[in-house]
Amino acid sequence: MRTVGRLDGKVAIITGAARGQGEAEARLFAEEGARVVLGDVLDDRGTAVAAEIGAAARYVRLDVRDEASWADALAVAERDFGPVSVLVNNAGIFRVSNLVETTVDQFRELFEVNQLGAFLGMRTVVPSMERAGGGSIVNISSTSGLAGYPGTTSYTATKFALRGMTKTAAMELGPLGIRVNSIHPGGIDTEMIRPGGEVDAMGGADALDQRFATTPLRRVGQAVEIARMALFLASDESSYSTGAEFVADGGMLAGPRG
Numbered sequence: 001m002r003t004v005g006r007l008d009g010k011v012a013i014i015t016g017a018a019r020g021q022g023e024a025e026a027r028l029f030a031e032e033g034a035r036v037v038l039g040d041v042l043d044d045r046g047t048a049v050a051a052e053i054g055a056a057a058r059y060v061r062l063d064v065r066d067e068a069s070w071a072d073a074l075a076v077a078e079r080d081f082g083p084v085s086v087l088v089n090n091a092g093i094f095r096v097s098n099l100v101e102t103t104v105d106q107f108r109e110l111f112e113v114n115q116l117g118a119f120l121g122m123r124t125v126v127p128s129m130e131r132a133g134g135g136s137i138v139n140i141s142s143t144s145g146l147a148g149y150p151g152t153t154s155y156t157a158t159k160f161a162l163r164g165m166t167k168t169a170a171m172e173l174g175p176l177g178i179r180v181n182s183i184h185p186g187g188i189d190t191e192m193i194r195p196g197g198e199v200d201a202m203g204g205a206d207a208l209d210q211r212f213a214t215t216p217l218r219r220v221g222q223a224v225e226i227a228r229m230a231l232f233l234a235s236d237e238s239s240y241s242t243g244a245e246f247v248a249d250g251g252m253l254a255g256p257r258g
């Protein structure tokens with residue numbers, strides 16, 4: 001017999017949920033009683049993850065850059081599960097290049113997925129969250145939303161922007177019972193930063209723990225360690241937190257790295 005879930009009765013949309021942190025969040029949220037809509041552009045993987053989760057999950061093709069795609073995802077959520085009470089803006093892409101080598105096309109590409117996507121997501125779900133009687137929006141920023149890293153101008157721009165949008169949205173939406181917070185992961189073991197992935201150019205093909213050997217916890221983080229923080233923010237356990245930054249970085253930003 002299942003005990004009470006920490007997200008019982010909640011309906012969540014999670015973007016970028018076909019793999020990595022978004023997948024971990026979808027699995028954990030469903031285990032805790034939520035019904036989840038997984039959005040991504042990796043249709044085969046997203047469909048497979050939703051099928052494994054079972055009746056509490058749906059996969060929708062959701063390109064976060066596209067307004068019509070957001071309307072479709074919301075329609076599926078409301079039709080199958082009811083008004084949306086949780087949104088995790090998790091979808092993101094990373095590219096490495098120095099400032100002087102960064103092209104306008106690359107800057108726009110990151111802006112559209114990481115920043116415009118989250119804006120569209122927040123704007124889309126607000127009326128549904130009002131119908132649900134309130135809600136929680138979790139924006140996945142980064143330690144790159146709190147500090148600069150050489151070679152990441154366009155990524156850092158989007159992750160700082162997410163932090164600012166989070167605070168402004170929290171101020172506007174608080175009176176409606178909608179909380180908005182940002183999560184700032186450090187290095188997390190997903191395809192984004194694995195050797196051969198998007199960040200390879202920064203760290204070389206070293207083992208991931210080796211790349212993070214100078215952080216206080218001396219290791220890379222795991223997707224579930226961010227999913228647990230997202231679970232806390234999605235749930236009513238975080239009922240007095242809004243407009244705030246939640247860091248899970250193994251201590252990366254605690255001080256200078258030797």
Ligand SMILES: NC(=O)c1ccc[n+]([C@@H]2O[C@H](COP(=O)([O-])OP(=O)(O)OC[C@H]3O[C@@H](n4cnc5c(N)ncnc54)[C@H](O)[C@@H]3O)[C@@H](O)[C@H]2O)c1
Nearest residue numbers: 016020021040063064090091092142185187188190191192
């Ligand atoms: N992995 C890390 O070290 C790290 C650190 C800090 C922050 N983050 C952030 O965490 C979030 C999740 O990343 P991850 O580590 O799970 O990486 P990941 O690359 O495994 O997952 C990102 C997901 O976003 C999806 N996506 C990309 N473009 C999309 C679009 N236009 N529409 C919908 N989905 C799209 C991808 O298909 C993928 O499933 C991202 O926002 C990332 O910037 C990651």
